[in-house]
Amino acid sequence: MNIKSIKITKSMKFLVLLLLSLIVGMANAAIFYSLTVQPAVAITGAKVVFVSGNDFPTGSSLGSNSTWVSLALKAYPNVTLTYEQPVNISNTDTANHNFRLRHVTITPANGQPQVGNYTSISFVVQNTAGVAQGSFNYTTTGLNWNTASTMSYMTLPASASWIIYVETKAVAGANDVTADIQIAVDVV
């Protein structure tokens, strides 16, 4: 059979072109749609925020959106210094939220002679009634830090404000040094 003898009618040609057009058109539309899909990112205020406590240390600062706080804490040699309510964590939402404290960084780094000046730095999360819900402790062994383990999530009730209680202690005869600790508060 001679292929040339097969008559390609106009309607067949049109059908083939129509199918090709549909494929190309749909491919174009799919690509265009993938270009137009845009995530919408709404900016809202944080629901769980820091609030300065009754014992907010001098030299500390609270971020403008209350989403971060920098505490200037002191430690005295051979004595435990307590900050009963340096900062609170407040849930401004009408629903409960879970949160935890997580260690990020600490300086001076392990092995530095300044580390040996510290005995412990403890952060205790207390509920509104002052009952401890969990602790987050930094201690030292020689010139090394024993950094705090990530806490389990705690449920902060709606419209409640919990306390971050802090205790610090330096070794007897400690030098005048500073430790910087960065702690993240994970909220879900």
Add this chain to the structure above:
Amino acid sequence: MASILLPELFAMLSSDLFLLLSLLTCLLDDKVPKALPYVFQIAALSGFGHLSISKMFLGDFDEAMRFWYNVFYLGVALATVVAVNIYLAMIRKDWTVAKLWSATVTFPTMLISLVSTYSYGYLQGATLPPLLMPILIVFSLTMLTVTMGVLLSPRIFGKSRRR
């Protein structure tokens, strides 16, 4: 919130125009070269290439560059529509088909392209003549009246029947 039009809209519009041209020239294959429908299919595929490149280099190309290469492609598509119209009128001397083509293909595609470009410019905050839209509306209404007059003219129907 109104969605911002992307410049790739012009590439998609142009590609669809080429597909339309391909189908129409297939129907008019006794008046245009036989290969033309396939050439238009390839031209439509190049629109797919345009869109693919835009997607791949979305972060690298700035909006102005994307606008210009997409508008250039639209310009080519519109020029092709007009060229086919001129070919039918001047080379084939088929005035009836040329007039019908002008009213049903050339004019609507021009209008759609103008409105798309205007809308894009408006959403991007570009300064466009404030009278452009009213002029376009009046123009489209006039053309619609003329088109309906041409299409519904008994003389044209008579000619079509004779052929």
